[in-house]
Amino acid sequence: MEKIEVDTLVVGSGIAGLQSALDLADQGYSVAIVEKAPSIGGKMISLSKVFPTLDCASCITTPRMASVSHHPRITTLTYSTLDAIRREGKTFTASVTRKPRYIDEGECISCKRCEEVCPVYLPDEYEQGMGAKKTISIPFTNAIPQYPVMHPEHCIRCGACARACPKDCIEFLQEPAPVEIKAKSVILATGYETTPMTAKKQYGLGKLPNVISPMAAERLLAPHGPYGRVLRPSDGMVPGSIAYVQCAGSRDKSIGVPYCSRVCCMYAIKQAILLSGSLPIADITIYYMDIRAFGKGYEQFYNNARAMGINFVKAKVARITEDEKHNPILRIEHQEGTSGPDEVKHELVVLSQGLIPGHDASAFGLGTENNDFGFVKLSDEMVSSAVTAGAGVFAAGVVKGPRDIPDSVVDAGSAAMEAASYMRKL
Amino acid sequence: MTHRKILIITTNHSSYPGADAVGQARMAYSANTYVIRVPDPVMFPEDFYLRAFDKGIGGIIIMSSGSDCPYEGAYERLSKRVARVYEQMRAKGIAANRLKLTTICTVCRAAFLKEISEMEKAVAV
Numbered sequence: 001m002e003k004i005e006v007d008t009l010v011v012g013s014g015i016a017g018l019q020s021a022l023d024l025a026d027q028g029y030s031v032a033i034v035e036k037a038p039s040i041g042g043k044m045i046s047l048s049k050v051f052p053t054l055d056c057a058s059c060i061t062t063p064r065m066a067s068v069s070h071h072p073r074i075t076t077l078t079y080s081t082l083d084a085i086r087r088e089g090k091t092f093t094a095s096v097t098r099k100p101r102y103i104d105e106g107e108c109i110s111c112k113r114c115e116e117v118c119p120v121y122l123p124d125e126y127e128q129g130m131g132a133k134k135t136i137s138i139p140f141t142n143a144i145p146q147y148p149v150m151h152p153e154h155c156i157r158c159g160a161c162a163r164a165c166p167k168d169c170i171e172f173l174q175e176p177a178p179v180e181i182k183a184k185s186v187i188l189a190t191g192y193e194t195t196p197m198t199a200k201k202q203y204g205l206g207k208l209p210n211v212i213s214p215m216a217a218e219r220l221l222a223p224h225g226p227y228g229r230v231l232r233p234s235d236g237m238v239p240g241s242i243a244y245v246q247c248a249g250s251r252d253k254s255i256g257v258p259y260c261s262r263v264c265c266m267y268a269i270k271q272a273i274l275l276s277g278s279l280p281i282a283d284i285t286i287y288y289m290d291i292r293a294f295g296k297g298y299e300q301f302y303n304n305a306r307a308m309g310i311n312f313v314k315a316k317v318a319r320i321t322e323d324e325k326h327n328p329i330l331r332i333e334h335q336e337g338t339s340g341p342d343e344v345k346h347e348l349v350v351l352s353q354g355l356i357p358g359h360d361a362s363a364f365g366l367g368t369e370n371n372d373f374g375f376v377k378l379s380d381e382m383v384s385s386a387v388t389a390g391a392g393v394f395a396a397g398v399v400k401g402p403r404d405i406p407d408s409v410v411d412a413g414s415a416a417m418e419a420a421s422y423m424r425k426l
Numbered sequence: 427m428t429h430r431k432i433l434i435i436t437t438n439h440s441s442y443p444g445a446d447a448v449g450q451a452r453m454a455y456s457a458n459t460y461v462i463r464v465p466d467p468v469m470f471p472e473d474f475y476l477r478a479f480d481k482g483i484g485g486i487i488i489m490s491s492g493s494d495c496p497y498e499g500a501y502e503r504l505s506k507r508v509a510r511v512y513e514q515m516r517a518k519g520i521a522a523n524r525l526k527l528t529t530i531c532t533v534c535r536a537a538f539l540k541e542i543s544e545m546e547k548a549v550a551v
Binding site for chain 1: 538
């Protein structure tokens with residue numbers, strides 16, 4: 001069995017995980033990162049731009065991904081799950097499983113011949129189901145590592161990839177491989193998922209084709225997106241009227257997410273600003289309960305959006321239905337002006353979904369506690385933004401609760417510093 | 427045939443990774459392109475471009491990092507420099523569409539290809 005010994009184990013390779021790994025490794029500590037997805041980079045690598053600066057998201061993330069993959073003191077295990085972790089004295093022992101990609105990573109040269117000849121297309125999960133990818137494919141163009149993943153449940157065993165591979169490295173019979181990692185400290189950076197589209201039955205349970213998730217909207221807006229432009233899913237039409245439903249997956253006890261997810265007002269404004277750039281004559285409306293523009297540059301960002309002609313309507317969206325052409329119809333209750341119910345039709349609707357925990361960290365049994373919403377609780381927020389109730393276990397990023405990218409990066413630095421300080425005293 | 431070579435100046439930070447992304451995505455473009463990778467194109471003096479045209483380069487695309495540029499103030503200086511290059515080109519009777527200043531990011535694959543195809547048209551003999 002593969003055994004790795006490092007100073008720190010980082011769980012998750014989103015921006016918080018990558019930054020904390022880099023901060024520790026640059027100080028001389030050895031780090032192992034475990035990531036369940038086939039590529040590092042987390043959610044940020046699929047975003048279009050970030051708020052409020054409108055910097056290109058991949059342009060900020062790819063240099064960190066490249067630094068991590070080249071760093072002599074960082075070992076990354078991708079497409080790997082952290083099954084269990086226990087603490088014995090001063091050492092954490094993690095049982096990790098490398099899921100099979102069905103290729104020999106030592107031989108693969110990322111030529112993509114296998115991908116080119118594979119005859120089976122699957123909905124592309126990186127593109128949120130828009131666009132297609134092959135059954136054996138590198139997950140996306142700037143994935144790190146650049147190794148393909150084969151999905152055996154869809155593979156028809158035609159052997160085309162094996163015949164095309166110049167290095168003969170397709171291994172149909174590959175098994176999951178166990179890895180044991182011993183570390184002195186752990187940083188939890190497991191991030192989030194967005195509230196599922198199926199969460200609220202009044203919003204169509206994810207079945208209305210032109211009511212899309214915010215991650216899907218990001219892919220439509222990204223320069224390297226599936227279509228190179230904004231098209232609506234049902235008929236490929238360029239939408240002329242787009243609506244955002246704020247608090248679609250937050251501040252709602254009925255779906256089990258009673259808290260505010262903190263970033264949705266800003267990402268909706270960001271996407272609206274980008275949309276008005278790419279579709280100058282489109283009509284964009286944001287239906288909100290409150291606009292939470294509390295951070296640095298946020299209020300200015302909101303004012304810019306209003307100045308650009310984006311409509312802000314204070315109204316709670318009660319129900320979403322559609323007409324025979326799949327144009328979504330929003331049933332709203334105005335909160336300002338003539339308050340009362342109304343029905344408004346749009347061509348594309350984006351639900352501003354909230355952020356829910358990416359993983360239940362308390363399941364690891366490391367002594368960390370979760371707060372009421374399932375996020376990792378700090379042992380004393382006033383004293384440290386990274387120290388959890390578990391000794392030697394630190395947390396960075398959205399694993400602790402919704403926050404934006406700059407806060408996650410600050411968290412990462414804090415976690416790295418706390419972990420280093422803890423390890424020096426061992 | 428001396429008009430066909432296209433010189434593409436790319437940056438370490440943004441457009442060279444963008445060019446690399448085009449390759450990783452297996453997107454094809456013409457072979458008469460010459461990509462050079464620099465920290466920042468602002469460092470190239472005005473006569474660099476004129477000498478390049480003299481030596482047989484058909485078209486030059488400066489793919490800057492734009493607002494992602496890590497060197498403060500460089501992009502403004504670059505645009506002023508390029509404006510001076512255009513003046514000198516006009517004085518020498520070199521067509522203005524043979525030099526293009528643009529911004530390409532690490533994932534701007536479609537934009538990269540579009541700039542090249544437009545420059546191909548501009549330098550076509």
